Amino acid sequence: MSDQHFLRVEGLTKHYGTNAVVKGVSFDFSKGEFISLLGPSGCGKTTILRMIAGFETPSSGTIQVDGEDITALRPNQRRLGMVFQAYALFPNLTVGDNIGFGLKVAGLGREQRRARVEEMLKLIGLPGFEKRFPYEMSGGQQQRVALARAIAPRPRLLLLDEPLSALDAKIRVSLREEIRAIQRELGITTVFVTHDQEEALSISDRIVVMNAGNIEQLGTPHDIYNRPSTRFAATFVGHLNTLPAASFGPDRAIRPELISLTQRPDTDTTLSGIVSDIGFMGSVLRLKVDVADVRLSIDTFNANSTPPQRGDAVTLHLASRDVLALGA
Amino acid sequence: MTETVAPPRPTRRFTFEWLGVAPFVIFAVMFLILPTLYLVGAAFVGRDGQFTLENIAGLFTDQILAAYWISIRISGASALLGAIAGLAIALAIIRGRLPDGLRSTVMTFSGVASNFAGVPLAFAFISTLGRLGLVTIILKTVFDFDIYRAGFNVLSFWGLTLTYLYFQIPLMILMIAPAIDGLKKEWSEASQTLGASALQFWLYVGFPILWPSFLGTLSLLFANAFGAIATAYALTGSSLNIVPILLYAQIRGDALQNPGLGAALALGMIAITALANIIYLVISARAERWMR
Amino acid sequence: MKPRKFWPWLVFTLGAAYFLVPLIATFEFSLKMRRGYYSFDSYGSVFSDPAFQATFAYSALIGVFAIVVGIVVVVPAVYFVRLRLPHLRPLMEFITLLPLIIPAIVLVYGYIRLYNSSSIVPFTGSALGTDILLICGYVTLAMPYMYRAVDTGMRAIDVKTLTEAAQIMGADTLRIITSIILPNILVAVLSGAFLTFAIVIGEFTIASLLNRPAFGPYLQNIGANRAYEPSALAIISFIITWGAMGMIQLLARFAPRSAPVTD
Numbered sequence: 116m117s118d119q120h121f122l123r124v125e126g127l128t129k130h131y132g133t134n135a136v137v138k139g140v141s142f143d144f145s146k147g148e149f150i151s152l153l154g155p156s157g158c159g160k161t162t163i164l165r166m167i168a169g170f171e172t173p174s175s176g177t178i179q180v181d182g183e184d185i186t187a188l189r190p191n192q193r194r195l196g197m198v199f200q201a202y203a204l205f206p207n208l209t210v211g212d213n214i215g216f217g218l219k220v221a222g223l224g225r226e227q228r229r230a231r232v233e234e235m236l237k238l239i240g241l242p243g244f245e246k247r248f249p250y251e252m253s254g255g256q257q258q259r260v261a262l263a264r265a266i267a268p269r270p271r272l273l274l275l276d277e278p279l280s281a282l283d284a285k286i287r288v289s290l291r292e293e294i295r296a297i298q299r300e301l302g303i304t305t306v307f308v309t310h311d312q313e314e315a316l317s318i319s320d321r322i323v324v325m326n327a328g329n330i331e332q333l334g335t336p337h338d339i340y341n342r343p344s345t346r347f348a349a350t351f352v353g354h355l356n357t358l359p360a361a362s363f364g365p366d367r368a369i370r371p372e373l374i375s376l377t378q379r380p381d382t383d384t385t386l387s388g389i390v391s392d393i394g395f396m397g398s399v400l401r402l403k404v405d406v407a408d409v410r411l412s413i414d415t416f417n418a419n420s421t422p423p424q425r426g427d428a429v430t431l432h433l434a435s436r437d438v439l440a441l442g443a
Numbered sequence: 444m445t446e447t448v449a450p451p452r453p454t455r456r457f458t459f460e461w462l463g464v465a466p467f468v469i470f471a472v473m474f475l476i477l478p479t480l481y482l483v484g485a486a487f488v489g490r491d492g493q494f495t496l497e498n499i500a501g502l503f504t505d506q507i508l509a510a511y512w513i514s515i516r517i518s519g520a521s522a523l524l525g526a527i528a529g530l531a532i533a534l535a536i537i538r539g540r541l542p543d544g545l546r547s548t549v550m551t552f553s554g555v556a557s558n559f560a561g562v563p564l565a566f567a568f569i570s571t572l573g574r575l576g577l578v579t580i581i582l583k584t585v586f587d588f589d590i591y592r593a594g595f596n597v598l599s600f601w602g603l604t605l606t607y608l609y610f611q612i613p614l615m616i617l618m619i620a621p622a623i624d625g626l627k628k629e630w631s632e633a634s635q636t637l638g639a640s641a642l643q644f645w646l647y648v649g650f651p652i653l654w655p656s657f658l659g660t661l662s663l664l665f666a667n668a669f670g671a672i673a674t675a676y677a678l679t680g681s682s683l684n685i686v687p688i689l690l691y692a693q694i695r696g697d698a699l700q701n702p703g704l705g706a707a708l709a710l711g712m713i714a715i716t717a718l719a720n721i722i723y724l725v726i727s728a729r730a731e732r733w734m735r
Numbered sequence: 736m737k738p739r740k741f742w743p744w745l746v747f748t749l750g751a752a753y754f755l756v757p758l759i760a761t762f763e764f765s766l767k768m769r770r771g772y773y774s775f776d777s778y779g780s781v782f783s784d785p786a787f788q789a790t791f792a793y794s795a796l797i798g799v800f801a802i803v804v805g806i807v808v809v810v811p812a813v814y815f816v817r818l819r820l821p822h823l824r825p826l827m828e829f830i831t832l833l834p835l836i837i838p839a840i841v842l843v844y845g846y847i848r849l850y851n852s853s854s855i856v857p858f859t860g861s862a863l864g865t866d867i868l869l870i871c872g873y874v875t876l877a878m879p880y881m882y883r884a885v886d887t888g889m890r891a892i893d894v895k896t897l898t899e900a901a902q903i904m905g906a907d908t909l910r911i912i913t914s915i916i917l918p919n920i921l922v923a924v925l926s927g928a929f930l931t932f933a934i935v936i937g938e939f940t941i942a943s944l945l946n947r948p949a950f951g952p953y954l955q956n957i958g959a960n961r962a963y964e965p966s967a968l969a970i971i972s973f974i975i976t977w978g979a980m981g982m983i984q985l986l987a988r989f990a991p992r993s994a995p996v997t998d
Contacts (some may be wrong), residue, residue: 190635197636207651207733216647217637248733261633267639349622422607460815464823471830474871475878478845479837485848532750539743549747554980555973556754558933562954563972566965567757570764577760578748595804611756612750663835670838673939673951675959679776687840687940694844695946702848709841716836 119305120182122167122272123144127176131164136162138328139176144321146181147302149295151315154325155351157434163325164274164308169193180271196265199273200281202257204249210236210260211245217268234366235263238297255286262294273298273305281313291318297368312352316340324348340370346441356411359440362386366441371401374439380410381416386411390427404429479713484640498707506684508671511711514669514686515599520665526657528608529615532730537623550620553613568606572597582674598679606674611664618663622656655727662723666716686712758973764968777967784964786953794942794950797866798935801873802928804882808874810924813885814916817894831882834875843941845873865945872941877934881927888923889916926983933979937972 131138137159144150152160155412165171167178169190177186185193196217203441204213212219214235215228223231238244239259249257258278275294279287295318298305309315315322316336324331324347326340332339332348343349349368356374358367375382386404400422402413412429423429451601454547488494536546571578574591582588596602622719626649634644650657672687693705756800766773768780781787803915816823834842846868852860858868874881894916917924942949958965 156672168632168636170635191630191640193636195636197633198722199629199633201627201629203627203633205630205648205652207631207648216634216639219647220634220637220639250733257691264633264637270636274636447736460819463811463815463824464820465806467827468807470874474846474875475830475833475837475842478842478849481849482841482845495965526748531746535743535746535750539747540740540839540997541743541747545747551980554983555977558930558980559973559976562940562951562958563937564992566954566958566969567973570966570969571757577763578756608745609754613755666838670840671842672838672859673955675791676939677955680959687838690844691940691944692841694847705844706848709844711984712838712841716838716858720836722852 116380118146119147121180121206122150122306123165123177123179124167125177125179127166127178128174128269129159129171130167130174131184136328137166137173140325140328140330141176142323143331144304144328146304148320149298149305149307149318151307151314151319151322152311152325153309153312153322153352154304156310157327158325159328160308160310160323160325161276164276165305167272167306168195168197168274183200188257192269194268195272195274196268196270198261198265198276198278202249202254202261204257204264205254206249208248208251209245210241210247210252213249213260214245214267214347216264221268235267239263240293253286254282255290258282258290259293261264262297266297266301271304272305274306275307277308277310279309280311287314288302294318308443316352324351338397343439349439349441353441354412354414356407357441358411359386359407359409360375361407368439368441369433369437370439371412373433374411374413376413376415376429378432379434381434381436384433384435386433387432388429390423390429393422395422395426402429405432406431414415447486451491458481470526474487482706482709484513485712489703490701490708493701496700498703499710501701501704502707502711507689507708509685510684510689511715513600513684515715517603517685518665518668519608520600521604521611521668524662525608525611525664526615526661529612529660530619530653530657532612533619533623537620539607539628549616553616555613557610557613557617560671561673562677564606565674568597568602568609569678572602572605575670598683603675605685606678607668611668614664614667615660618660619653619656622653626652651730655730658723658727658730665719669712669716669719752766758970761966761969765963765970768963769859770913774859777963778971784809784877790948790953791936793948794936794938795868795932797873797947797949798932800870801877801935804870805874805927805931806924809878809881809885809927810917810920811912813882813889814912817886817889818898827882832881835879839872839876839938839940840944843944846872847944854979859945865947869941869947869949871946873931873935873938874946876938876941877927877931880934884923884927884930885934886921888926891920899911922986922989925986929979929982929986933976934937936975978991 116374120143122142124143125141127137127140128135133443140159140163142150155159156309162171166173169185169188173186177184179185180193203215204210208216211229211232211266214232218228218231232245233242236244239262241256241259241263242261244252249260252260252422258281261278278294279291282416284289291314307315307318316339321333322339323333331351332340332344334344338353339348343352346366349355352369355368356371358369360367386406388403388404388411391405391410392403394401394403395417398417400415400417402415402423404411404413411431486498487494488497489497498565500513511540535541535621536549570576571592572595573579576597579590597606630648630652631644634648639647670687672691675683675685676688676691679688680690690705690712692707693701693708756781765777768774768776783962789834789835812827816827847859849866850858850868851875852857897915897919901915906915937951937954938949939951939955943952943955954968
């Protein structure tokens with residue numbers, strides 16, 4: 116029962132004066148899910164996270180964790196773990212003391228703390244780092260320690276507030292995979308706030324796409340990408356080509372990787388155009404093709420064969436079932 | 444000077460740089476370093492021009508030792524109380540979620556009050572807590588409480604300490620405010636999500652981070668009070684036996700008339716303020732292990 | 736959330752009381768010169784005192800000179816250390832901190848002993864020489880504040896880039912300092928100037944021991960001999976200090992910024 120409705124948010128709103136930042140948001144997640152709140156800055160995703168953490172008081176609505184209404188609890192009574200964008204490690208404490216902080220304030224003895232810290236350091240792949248100070252570590256290492264600090268007291272919920280956006284591109288990818296692996300291993304329900312759609316798609320069980328204080332769509336990454344239910348969800352997540360209205364009707368669009376230069380078994384439609392630009396992105400070639408008065412983006416795999424040149428006339432193949440109808 | 448020769452620069456520009464710094468260097472040597480070193484040297488020279496420890500030994504009389512002791516106590520008490528009160532006020536206006544305008548008002552006032560030292564400050568406290576001061580009279584007529592009969596005197600240890608706090612507290616507020624601003628909001632939020640109370644946050648994180656700045660300002664406040672003479676002199680004339688007043692009398696030729704002893708008195712003052720700073724440096728070096 | 740504001744308000748109120756009561760009491764006392772009712776007689780008595788006018792004018796003049804000397808000594812040094820001699824920075828920080836550690840009375844005692852009428856540089860041998868010594872003493876006292884004000888100002892405008900830009904356009908060093916750097920750090924320099932003035936105007940120790948007819952010793956003398964004028968003078972001094980600090984606050988609004996704020 117409580118496994119199914121582990122994190123339950125109902126009718127959550129937040130006003131600052133007359134300005135509504137979150138407008139009646141509800142969702143319900145099961146234990147162990149990895150949930151992303153995805154949206155542009157100012158969409159209210161961080162405000163929701165901070166209301167769950169207890170740093171903002173909702174104007175109305177309730178938040179329940181594991182069947183308990185925590186809306187009125189103070190942050191330090193909620194038993195949640197949180198990781199911040201800028202690491203927020205305590206600079207005056209060693210790595211070990213940072214990770215052990217939650218255990219110490221909970222009154223655990225030195226020996227129990229030491230054991231748990233050691234276990235956490237092993238989990239994040241930094242064994243033997245307990246005597247270091249935060250300034251002696253790289254950003255990626257610090258953020259892993261921040262993760263360990265958050266989960267050491269065995270919180271009911273893990274909140275991640277854009278934890279990767281301060282890091283280099285390479286570390287961002289490896290750390291996000293590591294976060295996901297640790298989350299799976301511990302089975303801890305996690306709410307992840309990000310404005311990066313690729314991050315959300317790659318890491319989440321389910322995604323809440325938000326815009327202007329409302330939920331645009333809630334679903335699995337696969338659903339969100341392939342069956343966006345609103346125009347915003349379709350355009351915010353992934354790239355999208357608007358197709359010529361003359362041949363497809365108004366508001367029809369398609370993903371760049373679903374247009375091919377060769378025929379596929381499922382394709383049933385062709386378009387002819389002129390290549391206007393070629394972008395080489397390593398594993399992927401991104402072509403710009405002018406079809407009638409519309410410029411389409413096309414992603415194809417780099418096949419080690421001579422790619423088309425600017426000015427070449429090409430025939431494009433696509434399947435009509437891949438064409439998205441953009442609603443409101 | 445050798446290291447500036449190393450880079451292959453045109454000589455003309457190299458001299459120009461030094462020409463720009465020269466006034467500062469000459470000034471610092473003439474009006475800061477030489478006079479101080481001269482006194483330090485003079486403290487070890489007798490009337491006959493020979494090296495002697497007699498002047499230093501001369502400090503160890505009851506009167507002079509008592510003067511040093513009172514000075515240390517007043518400076519210590521006003522520095523410690525000023526630092527604590529200043530920290531409390533700075534925390535209240537910066538982290539206490541008080542109305543926004545309050546902070547800049549308090550900071551401006553602190554700038555004024557920290558410079559409102561010397562003779563006028565003494566006048567203000569005589570008008571307030573002197574025998575005819577407003578507070579003294581109100582306490583006597585309204586509450587029937589005579590602070591002077593209860594043992595208070597504005598010319599005493601506590602009177603002077605209370606007066607010094609008027610510039611010590613604002614100085615602390617001005618010096619510690621940047622350090623408090625440096626405490627990131629996320630630190631307190633992280634500690635809250637980890638289950639810590641506000642008290643635990645300050646105990647394990649907040650105060651330890653402020654500690655080096657607190658100590659640094661404390662030693663500065665100590666030196667500030669230790670060298671102050673105008674306020675005390677205007678309050679008490681030469682009746683209060685503190686070191687700066689003793690040295691003042693010595694310089695004016697009112698007493699003792701022994702230049703070697705005067706230099707020794709000055710040396711003692713420098714030694715004590717320097718010691719306060721060394722203690723600060725040692726403690727903060729240990730407290731700042733976590734800094735770059 | 737409401738009860739958490741209790742302690743901040745309590746601390747603030749206690750602090751405000753401690754700082755405002757003496758001002759109120761002093762003002763009230765200054766009005767009591769005439770028996771039975773309040774009057775501004777004590778202020779009239781102060782302003783009409785020729786000694787007040789003379790000493791105040793003297794200290795103000797000395798203050799102006801101290802500001803000018805302070806700028807000449809500090810600004811080029813900070814500029815070149817920031818630009819080309821960064822390894823001298825720690826030394827400079829240390830030297831400018833010294834006046835906060837070495838008491839003024841020790842400094843002036845050193846001056847008197849070192850620069851007496853029989854020394855190689857007999858500053859105290861003549862009135863003019865003593866005035867110069869007094870000015871230099873005040874520059875020393877104000878140096879920590881002047882240095883920090885100028886240093887902060889130069890950090891805010893990114894001196895290095897400005898200088899390089901000017902050099903590319905062919906300006907020489909003197910021209911860069913006077914026509915590019917100074918105007919841009921004017922606000923910072925003026926802040927240092929007003930702080931210097933606030934420190935100098937009522938200074939007692941150095942002026943008194945050098946036997947100069949300054950405002951500080953005058954104040955002390957009035958305090959020892961009059962009843963109501965001292966409180967009037969305290970209020971006047973407070974207003975002057977407030978004026979100097981108020982000017983700094985006002986100026987801060989016009990401070991230029993070209994370097995990004997790093998903190």
